[in-house]
Amino acid sequence: MVTSNISNPMSSLIEVHMPNFAIIGSGAMGSAVAKRLIDHGATVLTYLEGRSQRTIARAKAAGMVPVDRQELTKAELILSIIPPSEAIKVADLVADISSGMPAPPPFVDLNAIAPKTMQALAARFEGSGVEVLDGAIIGGPPVPGKSGPTIYISGDTAERSRLLEDCGLQIRRLDGPLGAASALKMCYAGINKGFIGLSTAMLLAASRSGAAESLKAELSQSLPDVGRKLSRSIPDMYPKAYRWVAEMQEIADFLGEDDPATTIFRGMADVFARMADDVEGSRVLVGQLDEILARPDIDR
């Protein structure tokens, strides 16, 4: 625990707690969570070796402090906020740097992974003394003046996440065991991102079958909310499509092979993979989608 202002005789009466966090991952979400914590007086360490110039710039702009990997363990909590495909790799790194420490900091996985992946991840820490918490972020990156997103935490019997709450994050502790937050995230993302994948596929089909204009007119008349939602959320998806591929695969794993809906999410992963290729490549599909979405009928 780090306390500050001890040299100031006034503030020694009100001992101000200034926690140290480490966040591995400084993407749009990781850096915005860091900024929220920093704005509330915290210090946020991060590890940037091998990251892109853009990521490094974003981390610095948020006020994150780059350190070497071992120094991450000086934090009171280590958070992982990365694409789901990297969750286990990051856990391995944390298990590695924490090994042999008498009192390593707790580790919170905040990624969109299946409960089983979460359990496999926690197993990497067995016998290490690291307390592992299961977290899930629902909602977009924190924005000044808004309270969201909501961060769900399960397995937090010692209320380690209170530190995050004290620094401006909206936390909900779930009673369920480790994996409960991940299960919630899977279900929510399945509905929310699944809908975006489904609609993307159908708008592209409308575009190539000549039904784009009539579909647009019918949506704006009979499902105006859907039309409005799509014209925001489909373009928002373009830069994230690559990340959603692994997330859809996690949802498929979560559902399990006995559930026929598993097939839905395997297909959904392929839809986002195709979008991700297009976004980085020819942008032919992006053009088709934009053409439908930009039509004034569903653009407001």
Add this chain to the structure above:
Amino acid sequence: MVTSNISNPMSSLIEVHMPNFAIIGSGAMGSAVAKRLIDHGATVLTYLEGRSQRTIARAKAAGMVPVDRQELTKAELILSIIPPSEAIKVADLVADISSGMPAPPPFVDLNAIAPKTMQALAARFEGSGVEVLDGAIIGGPPVPGKSGPTIYISGDTAERSRLLEDCGLQIRRLDGPLGAASALKMCYAGINKGFIGLSTAMLLAASRSGAAESLKAELSQSLPDVGRKLSRSIPDMYPKAYRWVAEMQEIADFLGEDDPATTIFRGMADVFARMADDVEGSRVLVGQLDEILARPDIDR
């Protein structure tokens, strides 16, 4: 063309056109469409041989006139409004009874079938002199006092569908070729019914993974419209699930094997097949869904 009131000297000045339709299919949609036409003065013939008592009762309640199959050709337009899996069978029946007629009535397929299925269906009439129109119904069955559903018609160069419009139905003729209305229906149903299938699967997953309560709370907070929509549309789906199986397969066929989204709709067909079995059988899944949907947070 049938005219009425000719014996009345007053009305002979205003020659009132009272068209005859035939509707094959007197399910919830078919009988409600019939009632709308009948309420506007039309006569609606139907063919009920081999149908269930319930179907027969519904047809009679709507005021439809049961005739033998050959008499269906006395109508000015023959409409097919049946589950998509029966569309070709009904077309074969109509092709059969129309064969050899000098001027058989036009035939309108109003079912949720893929454009390719529509083309295969139209091919059954080649050389028969029967004009085939491609139609699609978007929206629920007609209800007194409301203008919907919208009936899209493509391939209607001779404006045969004007007869339907004159009898109270909301018609939109599409410029595209035969298949354009079916393509629109596939895209619209893919989004609308696809969302219901997706959400059904995720609510069931939440129920079995213990995330039902937190999902419900999160939906009601961050996506209140979705919560409200689901508590209406999922229970509405139960009795229709069996019909949606073939519709999802039609959407998969429409997308084609090159489109990764085809897999989504193959899975969706399985989700609805499982629901249909449950609805007719143990109703275990219905119970799980009702338990989540009945929770007050998302029930209004």
